Amino acid sequence: MRIRAAVLREPGRPVAVEEVELDGPQADEVLVRVAAAGVCHSDVHLADGVLGNGRWPMVLGHEGAGVVEAVGERVTHVAPGDRVAFSFVPSCGSCRSCRAGRRNLCEPAGRNALAGMLMDGTSRLRGAGGEVLQHGLMTACFAERTVVAAAGAVPLEAGIPLWQAALLGCGVVTGAGAVRNTAGVRLGDSVAVIGCGGVGLQVVAAAGLAGAGRVVAVDRDRAKLELALARGATDAVDVSDEENMVKRIRAAAGGGLDWAFEVIGRPSTMRLAWDVLRPGGTAIVVGLAPVGVEVSLPAIEFLSEKSIKGCFYGSTDVADELPRLARLVASGRLPLADVISRVTGLDGVDDALERLRRGEGARTVIVMDRELAQAPELVA
Ligand SMILES: [Zn+2]
Ligand SMILES: [Zn+2]
Numbered sequence: 600m601r602i603r604a605a606v607l608r609e610p611g612r613p614v615a616v617e618e619v620e621l622d623g624p625q626a627d628e629v630l631v632r633v634a635a636a637g638v639c640h641s642d643v644h645l646a647d648g649v650l651g652n653g654r655w656p657m658v659l660g661h662e663g664a665g666v667v668e669a670v671g672e673r674v675t676h677v678a679p680g681d682r683v684a685f686s687f688v689p690s691c692g693s694c695r696s697c698r699a700g701r702r703n704l705c706e707p708a709g710r711n712a713l714a715g716m717l718m719d720g721t722s723r724l725r726g727a728g729g730e731v732l733q734h735g736l737m738t739a740c741f742a743e744r745t746v747v748a749a750a751g752a753v754p755l756e757a758g759i760p761l762w763q764a765a766l767l768g769c770g771v772v773t774g775a776g777a778v779r780n781t782a783g784v785r786l787g788d789s790v791a792v793i794g795c796g797g798v799g800l801q802v803v804a805a806a807g808l809a810g811a812g813r814v815v816a817v818d819r820d821r822a823k824l825e826l827a828l829a830r831g832a833t834d835a836v837d838v839s840d841e842e843n844m845v846k847r848i849r850a851a852a853g854g855g856l857d858w859a860f861e862v863i864g865r866p867s868t869m870r871l872a873w874d875v876l877r878p879g880g881t882a883i884v885v886g887l888a889p890v891g892v893e894v895s896l897p898a899i900e901f902l903s904e905k906s907i908k909g910c911f912y913g914s915t916d917v918a919d920e921l922p923r924l925a926r927l928v929a930s931g932r933l934p935l936a937d938v939i940s941r942v943t944g945l946d947g948v949d950d951a952l953e954r955l956r957r958g959e960g961a962r963t964v965i966v967m968d969r970e971l972a973q974a975p976e977l978v979a
Contacts, residue, residue, distance in 0.1 A: 601621075603743050604621075605617075606657070607657045610647055614741075619732060620724070621723055621744055621745070622724075624723075625717075627673050628747065629747055629749055631752060633665040634765070635762040635765040635964050640887065641736075643952050644887060649889035651713075651890050654715060656732050657715055657732060658735055658739035661740065662766060662770060663684070663740035665685075665967075674749045677749075684764050684767045684768045685751055685752065686921065687751065688705055689705075691718070694707055703912040703913065703915055703917070708737070714733070717747070722734060743968075753922065758926075760974070761974075763928065767928070768917070770798050771928075771935070774799070774802040774803075775933075776914055778802055779913075779915075780914040780920075781908060781910040782858050788809075789811065790813065790859075791859040791860065793863065793872055794818060794863035796962075797938060799818070802862055813834065814834070819839035820839075826937060829937065834851040844871065856880055858883065859882045860882075864886030864889075866895070868886070869888075879904045881906040881908055883910050884908070938962050939963075942976075944965065
């Protein structure tokens with residue numbers, strides 16, 4: 600079938616909407632009519648070509664929600680008409696990582712995502728000239744329709760409009776999972792969140808829900824800090840002036856912190872996360888850094904049992920965790936509408952990427968079908 604989709608042709612060129620060809624689902628796949636999709640900083644990294652060569656041409660978009668239109672013959676967990684959110688790690692369940700209970704690290708899912716293919720190593724997408732297009736992180740949801748692996752379509756209960764559910768599959772799962780699974784924040788712990796964009800604001804809210812005693816939001820944008828305070832941060836530290844920032848963050852928490860979440864992906868902020876820790880504290884790196892970036896730490900401080908830990912996709916089984924988080928959203932305990940700074944149409948993808956490059960706003964949501972998404976008025 601013919602669909603409209605936002606295609607990355609090559610880094611440095613605007614991401615433009617094209618008519619592309621989408622094949623129907625194979626036995627273990629699902630065809631979804633996309634209602635809405637969130638624009639994430641990883642999309643900027645892909646569009647800028649800093650996640651490695653050969654990752655184009657590609658239909659971008661890895662966080663979204665929609666309604667199932669057709670399923671392959673072996674798919675039983677969803678049926679046409681079901682509302683779903685996407686998971687960009689449709690774990691296989693049988694590789695070494697999956698068997699060890701670390702489904703976010705599924706090996707075939709990782710390999711195929713890097714290649715831009717579905718789980719059988721092939722693509723359902725072709726450009727107007729018949730050339731193969733990659734599926735962005737196995738999701739490719741900056742498009743009117745998409746075909747995903749069965750495990751990439753996670754059923755949603757009623758209760759959340761799809762323009763908000765669009766954020767569940769990357770920002771919410773990553774942010775909440777970093778707090779609950781990668782870290783394991785406990786009642787009364789002190790937490791710093793360095794970078795309060797689309798994912799950082801989810802870390803802030805989840806740390807509050809986990810009962811952290813202090814949640815120190817750190818950013819250089821006043822509006823994002825205000826939003827963090829409204830989402831449960833106890834303190835905000837503006838680092839647009841970098842003077843004494845380590846001291847100021849530690850002072851806000853009444854001393855070194857138990858946890859510091861880095862949600863930007865830069866060596867300087869990873870180092871900042873390390874520097875604000877108390878002895879025995881842990882820095883969690885959630886931010887995605889371009890290929891080739893290195894970080895350095897004062898090794899003597901390993902003596903104080905500080906740790907630094909990586910985090911991918913909330914260290915979780917998304918099929919299990921996403922519906923739990925959706926319930927928190929539906930009950931009003933984890934609001935999402937406030938982090939959506941802009942709602943626009945498919946033609947607004949490139950503009951949304953540009954806004955993220957400038958650090959403007961938290962999350963843009965691309966709405967493909969306003970009625971299906973139950974979305975407010977779109978801005979051009
Ligand atoms: Zn993302
Ligand atoms: Zn696996």
